[in-house]
Amino acid sequence: MTYTVSLRGALLPALWLAGCSAAAGFVVWLLWSPGPALAVTLAGLLLLVPLPFLRRRRFAATVADGALCVTSGYFLQVTHTLPVAGVTGVLRLVTPLGRLLNATTLVVFSTGGALTLVGLTRADAVALRKALAGGEPSP
Amino acid sequence: MSRARLHPLHFFNYIQYAVVLCAVPVVQELLDWDFPGAWAALWQGFAILAGCLLLTVVLWRTSRVALAGGVLSVAGGLVLWRTAFYRTATISAVELRRPLWLAPFGAAELFLFFTGGTRLRRIKLVLPHGKAAEFTRALLPLGPTRAAFAPAGMGRLHFALLSANVAATSFFALSAANRISQLIGEDVGALALGGLQHAGQLLALFLPAGLSLLAAVVLFFFVLSLVASWLRTFRFSAGRFGDILVCRGGLLSRTERRIRVPCITAATLKTSPLARLLRRRPLYLQAGTFAPTDLPLLMVQRGNLQTLYQLLPELADPPVPACEPRRKSPGQYLWRPGSLSLLLAALLAVAQRTLPGIAPLLGVLLALALAGVACGVEALLKEGAAMDARGRMALCYTRALTRYDLLLLTKDCTISVFATPPAQLAGRCNLRVRTPSRKTLLVRSLPLPLAQTLAAAGCRGGTRPNTQREEV
Numbered sequence: 001m002t003y004t005v006s007l008r009g010a011l012l013p014a015l016w017l018a019g020c021s022a023a024a025g026f027v028v029w030l031l032w033s034p035g036p037a038l039a040v041t042l043a044g045l046l047l048l049v050p051l052p053f054l055r056r057r058r059f060a061a062t063v064a065d066g067a068l069c070v071t072s073g074y075f076l077q078v079t080h081t082l083p084v085a086g087v088t089g090v091l092r093l094v095t096p097l098g099r100l101l102n103a104t105t106l107v108v109f110s111t112g113g114a115l116t117l118v119g120l121t122r123a124d125a126v127a128l129r130k131a132l133a134g135g136e137p138s139p
Numbered sequence: 140m141s142r143a144r145l146h147p148l149h150f151f152n153y154i155q156y157a158v159v160l161c162a163v164p165v166v167q168e169l170l171d172w173d174f175p176g177a178w179a180a181l182w183q184g185f186a187i188l189a190g191c192l193l194l195t196v197v198l199w200r201t202s203r204v205a206l207a208g209g210v211l212s213v214a215g216g217l218v219l220w221r222t223a224f225y226r227t228a229t230i231s232a233v234e235l236r237r238p239l240w241l242a243p244f245g246a247a248e249l250f251l252f253f254t255g256g257t258r259l260r261r262i263k264l265v266l267p268h269g270k271a272a273e274f275t276r277a278l279l280p281l282g283p284t285r286a287a288f289a290p291a292g293m294g295r296l297h298f299a300l301l302s303a304n305v306a307a308t309s310f311f312a313l314s315a316a317n318r319i320s321q322l323i324g325e326d327v328g329a330l331a332l333g334g335l336q337h338a339g340q341l342l343a344l345f346l347p348a349g350l351s352l353l354a355a356v357v358l359f360f361f362v363l364s365l366v367a368s369w370l371r372t373f374r375f376s377a378g379r380f381g382d383i384l385v386c387r388g389g390l391l392s393r394t395e396r397r398i399r400v401p402c403i404t405a406a407t408l409k410t411s412p413l414a415r416l417l418r419r420r421p422l423y424l425q426a427g428t429f430a431p432t433d434l435p436l437l438m439v440q441r442g443n444l445q446t447l448y449q450l451l452p453e454l455a456d457p458p459v460p461a462c463e464p465r466r467k468s469p470g471q472y473l474w475r476p477g478s479l480s481l482l483l484a485a486l487l488a489v490a491q492r493t494l495p496g497i498a499p500l501l502g503v504l505l506a507l508a509l510a511g512v513a514c515g516v517e518a519l520l521k522e523g524a525a526m527d528a529r530g531r532m533a534l535c536y537t538r539a540l541t542r543y544d545l546l547l548l549t550k551d552c553t554i555s556v557f558a559t560p561p562a563q564l565a566g567r568c569n570l571r572v573r574t575p576s577r578k579t580l581l582v583r584s585l586p587l588p589l590a591q592t593l594a595a596a597g598c599r600g601g602t603r604p605n606t607q608r609e610e611v
Contacts, residue, residue: 088253089225096218111229111255111551111575133210133224 003061003128009103009119010056012095017048052119061117063131068108070115086111090133092125108132140207141270141277145215146246147199149265154191161188204264206277211251213264225262227278229254231402231427235275237268238392247271251278252429254402255551255575260428279397281385284378287450288437298375298438299368301414301421305357307433308364335359347499377437379450384424386436394434402426404549404575406454408439410542412510422447430576457546460535462523466567467584472519476511483508514540524570524582526593534572536582543580551575554594558587570594 021044029037054074061070068082091107098104104125106117120128151158161184168177194217202215206227214222234250241247247268252261266274290298316327338359339352346354375388384398405425414420421435439447448455483505490498518537526532532547552575558568562584570582570590585593 086229086255087226088229088256089223089259092222092224094220094222099220109256109259111253112257114258129224133226134208 001063001127001131003117003120003124005052005056005059005119006103006121007053007056008101009121010052012098012101012103012105013052013118014049015097017051018045021045021048056119061120061128063128068115068132070117080115082108082110082112082115084132087132090129092129094122140205141273142203142205143266143270143274144199145202145204145213146244146265146267147195148241148244148246149202150195150198151265153198154195157187157191160184204266204270204274206274211274211278213262223262225251225253230278230399232396232398232429233275233278234397234429235271235395236392237394241265242268242393249274252427254427256428275395275397279383279399281383281397282380284380284385286376286378288378288446289376290372290438294438295372295375297417297419298421298435299365299372300417301411301419301438302372302434303361303364303368304433305360305364308367309360312360312363350499350503353500353503371434375434377450384436384450386434388434396431398424398426398429400451400453403451403453404547404551405578406451406546406548408544409435410544412540425574425576425578427575428577430574430578453548454546456527458525458527458531458533460521460523460525460533460544461586461589462521462535463586464520466565466586467519467522468562468565468567469519471583472515472522473512476508476515480505480508480512510540514542517542518583522582522584524585524589524593526596530596532572532593534570534580534582536580545580547572547574549575556587556590556594563587 021041024044025037025041028040051074055072058074058077059070059072061068063069063084066084068080068084068087070080070082072078072080087108087110089109091109093105093107095105102121103119104122106120106125106128108115108117117128161181164180164184165177168174168180197217198215201217203213205212209227211225211227211230212222213225214220230251231254232252234248234252236248236250237246238248245268246265249264249266249271250261251264253259264271264274313328316331320327335355336352338355342354342358343351370390371392371394372388373390375386377384377386379385379400382400384400385395387393387395403424403426407423407425408420409423410420418441419438420441421438423430423432424436437446437450483501487498487501487505490501514537521535521542522537524532524534530550534543534545534547536543536545553573555571555573556568557571562568566587567584568587568590570585570593572580572582574580
């Protein structure tokens, strides 16, 4: 089964990045002056906010043949493969904003490292968690 | 299916600074015997304490821990809702700890360790004691076990001595003294130093003046670590039921460790200077990310490994590390302690003429450096590696004054073969092994073909021949 990021799911990291741009602009405003602060905020918004939407176009997570295969990246495409047998745990994070957008962040821990998947729908996150960790639904 | 809520003390980490912020003025007033002042300080911090209490109650009410279908799930949160799922099949060891400060509240700490991992190494849950014991039983079930190792009498003293860690105890004692000094505003370290100076004056009757204070400090920390070790090893026992090893013990802090035997990655026999004196060696186990250094599993007498093999037959008949002293570089083993010894000997010679007061101190340091030279010679004669047909790798290596005999049972490790150009010409190299518990072991001056064979066989991948550095 293949899991993808929905448009609203991509909006979640886009809003985080917009918040980061605004925070960076605020810091520049405090340390310097409003002009450069506005420039930093606009540059951040223009450069960073489109990234999650571009990334979404090439994102695909597949569980097949005992491995989780995640392909992502627009300019630089990266494929991560984790054997399901090596998965030690799965962490699901739901923020208030994510609840509004029906988007979840999933962190997959394995013996080799960890993989963070942002913007999956709640149903996809539950299905992927079951495919990786198995067991009963959450308490 | 087991279900529980986390203990409210699990969330103490989030509010500890706020609690300390409120508690410090109250304690300071109490130490000055100013009860009205303490009451006023308590009222001032009341709002912060009430907020912390409310936060703890909300977090506690929303927390859930459940174990079902081979998955342990931990959920909770206030604004950020966090649900974690851990596969019980990947749990290598469980530790149930009931420290002194949690026991009055009926809480216990449950630590889970995994078969491997860089980001997720262990998780800690503070649960009601009954529930923590229930989860421990459900995660690694255990039947009636007979203790295969339970030190008593002099054996108990030997075990406590071998488990004592003077360096770690000294560090923690100094940190605690520093922290207490900061909190209550009195220099606890100076008070302790005053007491040590009295002990130093007493020892000065038997020892040279320059050495008495040093001996008092060393003796103080040694006794402190011995007491800590004595408390930790109280009623210690180790046994096995099926594929699960269990060890229990401790007086003030009761600890129970359950280790899955198929997940054991390495077993180490540590030969420290004290172990040489006692002719006994402690055995430390690593199982995935579980690698305790505070308490060994058992203690084996020199030449008598029956208890060990009775408990862990998987470790029987280990390969003997191959060692070729003639092909080794003596300088690699001896340059550090040797140059230090020469320097100290020169300083001692000068000090005897110019500053006789510090000569005894330099003499002690020279004796330690010479012990390092002796250990270097031993490493030259013994350090090596070997692998048997079952894929178990035996490594013998030395660090400072301690020799380690390690049996590696896993292939989930990183092996690096490193040779400088002169060493490569001489056909030798260093072998560096990194285990899943992030311990790095270094065996020096191994024959290059042997190291390449071990690297190829010890890991799932192969080696790239004729390269100076190989990461497998």
